[in-house]
Amino acid sequence: MPMSQSVIEMNGITKEFGTFKANDNIHLELNKGEIHALLGENGAGKSTLMNILSGLLEPTSGEIKVNGNNVKISSPDVANELGIGMVHQHFMLVDKFTVTENIMLGREKSKFGYIDKKSAEKEIKELSDHYGLKVEPSAKVENITVGMQQRVEILKTLYRGANILIFDEPTGVLTPQEIEELMSIMKQLVSEGKSIILITHKLDEIKQVADRCTVIRRGKSIDTVDVADTSQQELADMMVGRSVTFKVEKKPSNPKETVLKIDNLIVKETRGYDAVKSVNLEVRAGEVLGIAGVDGNGQSELIQAITGLTKVSAGSIQLAGTDITNKKPRKITEVGLGHIPEDRQKYGLILPMTLEENISLQTYYQKPFSNHGFLNYKEIKMHAKRLIEEFDVRTISEEHTAASLSGGNQQKAIIAREVDRDPALLIAAQPTRGLDVGAIEYIHKRLIELRDNGKAVLLMSYELDEVMNVSDRIAVMYDGKIIAIVNADETNESELGLLMAGVPLAEAKKKSDEKGKEKDAVDSTT
Amino acid sequence: MNALDIIQLIVSSSLIYAAPLILTALGGTFSERSGVVNIGLEGIMVMGAFMSAVFNIQFASAFGGWTPWMGLIAGGFIGILFSIIHAVATINLRADHIISGTVINLAAPAIGVFLTRAIFGAAQTGPLPESFGRTSIFLLDRIPIIGPIFFENTSGPAYFGIVLAVIAWFVLFKTRFGLRLRSVGEHPHAAETLGIKVYAMKYSGVLISGLLGGMGGAIQAQAISNEFGILTIAGQGFIAMAAMIFGKWNPLGVMGAAIFFGFAQSLARIGTYIPIIQDIPSIWLLVMPYLLTILVLVGVIGRAESPAKLGVTYIKSR
Numbered sequence A: 001m002p003m004s005q006s007v008i009e010m011n012g013i014t015k016e017f018g019t020f021k022a023n024d025n026i027h028l029e030l031n032k033g034e035i036h037a038l039l040g041e042n043g044a045g046k047s048t049l050m051n052i053l054s055g056l057l058e059p060t061s062g063e064i065k066v067n068g069n070n071v072k073i074s075s076p077d078v079a080n081e082l083g084i085g086m087v088h089q090h091f092m093l094v095d096k097f098t099v100t101e102n103i104m105l106g107r108e109k110s111k112f113g114y115i116d117k118k119s120a121e122k123e124i125k126e127l128s129d130h131y132g133l134k135v136e137p138s139a140k141v142e143n144i145t146v147g148m149q150q151r152v153e154i155l156k157t158l159y160r161g162a163n164i165l166i167f168d169e170p171t172g173v174l175t176p177q178e179i180e181e182l183m184s185i186m187k188q189l190v191s192e193g194k195s196i197i198l199i200t201h202k203l204d205e206i207k208q209v210a211d212r213c214t215v216i217r218r219g220k221s222i223d224t225v226d227v228a229d230t231s232q233q234e235l236a237d238m239m240v241g242r243s244v245t246f247k248v249e250k251k252p253s254n255p256k257e258t259v260l261k262i263d264n265l266i267v268k269e270t271r272g273y274d275a276v277k278s279v280n281l282e283v284r285a286g287e288v289l290g291i292a293g294v295d296g297n298g299q300s301e302l303i304q305a306i307t308g309l310t311k312v313s314a315g316s317i318q319l320a321g322t323d324i325t326n327k328k329p330r331k332i333t334e335v336g337l338g339h340i341p342e343d344r345q346k347y348g349l350i351l352p353m354t355l356e357e358n359i360s361l362q363t364y365y366q367k368p369f370s371n372h373g374f375l376n377y378k379e380i381k382m383h384a385k386r387l388i389e390e391f392d393v394r395t396i397s398e399e400h401t402a403a404s405l406s407g408g409n410q411q412k413a414i415i416a417r418e419v420d421r422d423p424a425l426l427i428a429a430q431p432t433r434g435l436d437v438g439a440i441e442y443i444h445k446r447l448i449e450l451r452d453n454g455k456a457v458l459l460m461s462y463e464l465d466e467v468m469n470v471s472d473r474i475a476v477m478y479d480g481k482i483i484a485i486v487n488a489d490e491t492n493e494s495e496l497g498l499l500m501a502g503v504p505l506a507e508a509k510k511k512s513d514e515k516g517k518e519k520d521a522v523d524s525t526t
Numbered sequence B: 001m002n003a004l005d006i007i008q009l010i011v012s013s014s015l016i017y018a019a020p021l022i023l024t025a026l027g028g029t030f031s032e033r034s035g036v037v038n039i040g041l042e043g044i045m046v047m048g049a050f051m052s053a054v055f056n057i058q059f060a061s062a063f064g065g066w067t068p069w070m071g072l073i074a075g076g077f078i079g080i081l082f083s084i085i086h087a088v089a090t091i092n093l094r095a096d097h098i099i100s101g102t103v104i105n106l107a108a109p110a111i112g113v114f115l116t117r118a119i120f121g122a123a124q125t126g127p128l129p130e131s132f133g134r135t136s137i138f139l140l141d142r143i144p145i146i147g148p149i150f151f152e153n154t155s156g157p158a159y160f161g162i163v164l165a166v167i168a169w170f171v172l173f174k175t176r177f178g179l180r181l182r183s184v185g186e187h188p189h190a191a192e193t194l195g196i197k198v199y200a201m202k203y204s205g206v207l208i209s210g211l212l213g214g215m216g217g218a219i220q221a222q223a224i225s226n227e228f229g230i231l232t233i234a235g236q237g238f239i240a241m242a243a244m245i246f247g248k249w250n251p252l253g254v255m256g257a258a259i260f261f262g263f264a265q266s267l268a269r270i271g272t273y274i275p276i277i278q279d280i281p282s283i284w285l286l287v288m289p290y291l292l293t294i295l296v297l298v299g300v301i302g303r304a305e306s307p308a309k310l311g312v313t314y315i316k317s318r
Helices: A046-053 A076-081 A099-104 A117-131 A146-159 A176-191 A203-209 A232-240 A299-306 A329-336 A344-348 A355-359 A377-390 A407-420 A437-452 A464-470 A493-500 A505-525 B003-033 B041-092 B097-120 B146-151 B156-174 B176-186 B188-193 B198-225 B236-246 B251-273 B282-300
Strands: A006-017 A020-031 A035-040 A061-066 A069-071 A084-087 A164-168 A195-200 A212-217 A220-226 A258-268 A274-284 A288-292 A312-319 A337-340 A425-429 A456-460 A473-478 A481-487
Touching: A006 A046, A006 A195, A020 A035, A020 A046, A020 A061, A020 A195, A020 A212, A035 A046, A035 A176, A035 A203, A035 A232, A046 A084, A046 A164, A046 A195, A076 A084, A084 A146, A099 A117, A099 A146, A117 A146, A117 A176, A146 A176, A176 A195, A176 A203, A176 A493, A195 A203, A203 A232, A212 A232, A220 A232, A232 A437, A258 A299, A258 A456, A274 A299, A274 A312, A274 A456, A274 A481, A288 A437, A288 A464, A288 A493, A299 A312, A299 A425, A299 A456, A312 A329, A329 A337, A337 A407, A344 A407, A355 A377, A355 A407, A377 A407, A407 A437, A425 A437, A437 A456, A437 A464, A456 A464, A464 A493, A473 A493, A481 A493, A481 A505, A493 A505, B003 B041, B003 B146, B003 B156, B003 B176, B003 B198, B003 B236, B003 B251, B041 B097, B041 B198, B041 B236, B156 B176, B156 B198, B156 B251, B176 B188, B176 B198, B188 B198, B198 B236, B236 B251, B236 B282, B251 B282
Parallel strands: A020 A220, A035 A195, A035 A212, A084 A164, A164 A195, A288 A456, A288 A473, A337 A425, A425 A456
Antiparallel strands: A006 A020, A006 A061, A061 A069, A212 A220, A258 A274, A258 A312, A473 A481
16 A cells, blocks of 8 residues: 555644744644544644634744645635635534525625526535435524534535545534534545544544544644554643543542422523423432533523523422522522533623632622722732632733633633532533543542532533533433433443433433443454 | 595605615615624715715706716715725724714714805805706506506606615625625624635625715705705614614615605605694604604614624634
8 A cells, every 4th residue: 555645734833923822833744535633722722723724824934735735825715725624613604594505605606696596506415415414405504403504514615625624623512423423424524535634622532533643732743643552541641741530530429418409490491482391300418410411402591590590480499498499699699509600701700800800709799808888809819819829720810801811710710719609509511611631620520529528519511421420410301301310320321312312211221221232242253 | 635646745755755765774784784884874975965966066057957866976976985984994993883983974064064165155055956856757657546656756766776775685685795795794704714805895885885875865965955954964874774774684675664764754744735644743743754763663673683793893813
């Protein structure tokens, strides 16, 4: 077999924003027909590098070769012409346009400016049939599922004749089943001669599909390795630059009295239909209860109801023996609730305000931070400094804005604020969304620590791994109802995946057992 | 007056008052579809009205009956020039769209009246020699009943506006340019990744609004007030924006809304001829268009879906 042919070579790429080097002399080589993973922590410079490759940013220095020729990718158009297409992490789709309009935008087939929709639709149909990318060409993007939106993104690049596809953190918003589908689509694409760069910080995905992996840390390329010869542990250590642990170390739980008690809870969604349908749930002191489920099955509304951010239509919620149904958020907070909100930038922090102000957001009105309505900044500052130290929030100073912090440090600041008040119940919604291995490890440790100190923890996450690793019990939400509660050490990923898709518990157990047996059979033959 | 005469009067005067609104509101639609709020339309109308009045007086002898139409072009031209200020401020300099528009609204009447004084020695130009007057539309006016109501002794510019609305609808929803313009107002970042020149699209939107806004002002001056003065444009730019919102940024809906507001404006003029409302004090009829604007916006605004990135400055990466 001849030496594999390289389709992209990036040499000595450096990109400076002011004095900050986002990319520092990075080397990356992509071979034809391979899936090449690009691994790195948040802010390591992966996106910057890929934006350079797709023509959105210009490098400060360095050279790029496509198919052996030196090129200058000065705009997305040039990248298109070179056959480079990007599937963006935050989909680049116009919600109000149809699937067809989104795919053809910028490459419209037209006569004298008049758009020939029919022939575009036909071509899209052919592409989607060929690659098994099922879409509805005339549906509006705002009305289709996230999985289909991603397929539209992929079709967009194929429609432009891309041979080199960049997938930027493609699995963050998908269900386990959708992830499986995506992986097989990616494998099919490379079998047709396309080449793929997969940006991710999920190691299992790399192990599953990637051929080689380039690791980036703090803007520098660390190494390129063959995935088959490298363990997940080695990859993680390379990425973080120290040894990390994946398995959350924890003792068996020791649940005590009930802290949160929810009875027949019904919550209406903004458009008026029931998002939470007659939910009963108990969380006890000294345990972590995980809520698993696909985005949009009522988890967010459930949490908003507990935290007082949305109105409860029927049913009751009791926290530490006090009825908190439809009470104001401050009242609920004072009863003993800590809340790490799902969208930390929208609900967790006030980004333009300083870190010290953000850290005192829940307590600023109490003594000693406030005296007859006047803020005591000396106390606020001391308090902030103590928490920054204790929770290892990396910032230049407590007087910098919350916006200036990285995602992981923003989250640490929120956790510091919420945990320091010593709440009876901590609700953590998607606490590690978008964070890297190091930060995830830290946050999981903190949650377990809290549990071991006899607090109740309610963890809501779309990440199955996280729910399984951290929780003691897992409640699966589907269509506004809790369809099953299982013990974390008695379940597995495929059973939970099936439950999340609405399959009843008994059936899910049966199916996942069969699958497990098949796998065992395959394993024993090899 | 018999019923047919009354209907004819209502329709034709509604159209006369609607004409400036139709054009200006269509202009606003293009600007906002590209994501740029243009409340400067009021000021742009003032400049268009001023320019067309000056043109009308200077060149009436040369162009005769065609003078108002030539004045329309002159008004559109000055509208483009003024909209460039708004485009540079909002697109390149990242100014707040409302502030920039307000600057134009404050500056335009001052410039208009100042120049009028400089040229004519008075705050008004005095009557224009050639106005749009009333036209009958060839052939269509011979249709029984419908012909006299809609196409006889009616407003030429209004029908120009109606044809323009149809063209605008086609351009926005059926052409490549329209798709790209709308994509920039909805998700400029996505558009950029697909190689669409976001700034160029926004410039197109704003400049088209300048052209049509200037023309709208020119129609107001040459068909309704027949002079230029400080009161020639009194809120029509804002009413046009209301029509744009009421019409949900769809040229055909916008046209319909503009005709509705034209009807409201015409009431004060023709109210005395209409049996049911002739006893209403005229002050109420004068207030009507503004009152209706408020009512319509209060009723509609929550539900009207504007382009997603309307009024948001787009900053290119790199």
